[in-house]
Amino acid sequence: MMLTIVTYHYVRDLPRTRFPEIRGLATGRFEGQLDYLTKHYTFCHPDEVLAAVRGETVLPPNGCLLTFDDGLCDHYTTVFPRLEERGIPAVFFPAARPIRERTMLEVHMIHFVLASVPDPRRLVAETLNLVDQHRATHALPDRATLFRVCGAANRFDTLEVSFLKRLLQRELPALVRRDICRVLFQRHVTADLTSFAAELYMDLAQLRCLARNGMAIGGHGDVHDWLELLGPSEQREEIRQTLSLLESVAGQRPANWIMGYPYGSYSKVTLDLLREAGCAVGLTSETGLVSDLVRPLELRRLDTNDLPFAADAPVSEWTNRARGTVEVGAGQAG
Ligand SMILES: [Zn+2]
Known part of the structure; x- marks a missing residue:
């Protein structure tokens, strides 16, 4: 298997927003990347990845999982309709407090x-x-x-x-x-x-709508802090609030859920606490592909900027690696 997990943050019609300088992905480029990924990869549902971690299924040789961090409204208004139209599954990682209290991170x-x-x-x-x-x-x-x-x-x-x-x-x-x-x-x-916060972040009803339509909602902490810098009790509180949000979305206590580490930050304590809390997959910000599921709480991802933005773009090195046409570990990235 070779799984490519791609990270997105802001996805919006940048030139026609009040903040065109925000570092985000323009809608047209996002659509182009979806076309490129459709052409070269097999999309995986987050549940398939969870099942593969449990050994109940095998992922396709060239799988791709899309992930959207931070619970932004962009993901509801811009991303969701385009995924739904193409039948592409994804996992969304909202931080809990902005959903709960409508405050800015x-x-x-x-x-x-x-x-x-x-x-x-x-x-x-x-x-x-x-x-x-x-x-x-x-x-x-x-x-x-x-x-x-x-x-x-x-x-x-x-x-x-x-x-x-x-x-x-x-x-x-x-x-x-x-x-x-x-x-x-x-x-x-x-x-x-x-x-500003109410305009920026999704609310609970929007998250539930995503979940009802086949998307997965994962954990992203409470206040988007560096977990590795927090003490065990502070980390425990971050995870407690994370679980509470996931429970509000799903209507039941989550089991076998996915965590996206804010800033990609975690420690050994984090991993222990997450296992205790029923988390089965953790996504880091380490750049790379996933070639096995031996350490499912420490999977690598690519950033959207690591891949092309058009269906007919030249095949990227990451795609060649995912297909096995270039040996993994070759080159400086990994
Ligand atoms: Zn984040």
């Missing part, structure tokens, strides 16, 4: 701030000034240390953007992160967080 506040401020260097300076305001009450690293710890570019972002994400999504203490994200969001995007 910090991870998304940062995205919309970045999409609203044209010069990321200005935003870095502004953010560091906000960090300084917290120094009296929190022991925070000096600027040089922050640059050293958060300074590495990732494979999708510029240095400034990856610095801001790392700083505001991970490195600062949670209370400081939360406060700075809120200030920046209110300054640059809107002061009305509740309406």
